[in-house]
Amino acid sequence: MEVAGDKSSPDSSTITVHVKFSGRTLPISLSPDSTVRDLKSLLQPLTNVIPRGQKLISKGKVLADSSSLKSQQVTDGSKVMLIASQGLHQGDGPITKEVTSSSTNTRRTFNGKQSQIHKTETVLNRNRCDRWKSTGVVALSECQLKEVPDEVWACGSSVRVLDLGNNFIQEVSIKISALKSLNKLFLNANDILDGKISWESLSSLKSLTVLSLNQNQLTAFPSTLGTLTSLCQLHIANNKLTSLPEEIGLLKQLQILNASNNRITSLPSSIGNCQSLIEIDLSSNLLAELPETFGNLHNLKALHLRNNGLKSLPSTLFKMCSQLSTLDLHGTEITNDVLRQVEGWEEFDERRRSKHQKQLDFRVGSGVFDEGADDGRGL
Structure with a gap:
């Protein structure tokens, strides 16, 4: 078994790969291994493209799923092209540049009259508003937006899902409080800075269960985060966060926390109060230790700690977290010898092996070999 976090393991420094997709460049930071x-x-x-529907090409060569980036000569600054297979996506699927261009050209074919163009756009916006109100879903990802259209706020309590990912939005205004029934808010890959989010208005959304702010420019979260007590998923990866507020412990319903690729140096002990947590990803931060209260997370099944400065784990982690079966410690200083000294190691190791075997059996029985399986990385 590969030793997780052994000092003799391959170089685990982070590289940034520039992935070109649908007319945009997505910078992704991860280990060369x-x-x-x-x-x-x-x-x-x-x-929105699932892994099975992605074809990645670098230097004219299709990259093999099981190969490391280093072995494929993908290094810091490398450019990779993503080609998406039709039908293998989530939601409405990827919005291509061609679709946007085609719709624009269509609007400009009405005899070149500016008034007719404005009339057409008004009709389109009205139809779009009606559709949003009837479905409750506002899908505006990859639309080159610099601000949220006013028609969104006009939909009010009809909106349940708002997806504004992969745009150039810099501000989340006070107007968001109008979306009182909002369940899911996606603001991934925008240009949102500290002070540009009306946290007071956001905290009024008491039905919010999913909040995704991955890949922005945030350095801190205010205490008002603790008022979002219905939150089940919090995605804040790829920002510049240095800490999490003590009030995170008030999120009793939180099941998934992804805060990877930040600059977090320590965690509040109150995180032990989030006893609904099932999965935590704190990979690629600056953590030197975890609070002992991690042992209170009895429902925890997966803990990702890759690329941190950890040398030990909370003493009660294996003993008290009796459902934990996935633990990723690559790029840390924690070796298997250290792990074997933690109380409850044998039981955890048995759960890990059992899970791995079930996944192998599933892959063999179903013929699915590219998704959802433990490939031996980490524990």
């Missing part, structure tokens, strides 16, 4: 499959997993929430 990560596999192509890892890169595809990071691209899924940014592109």
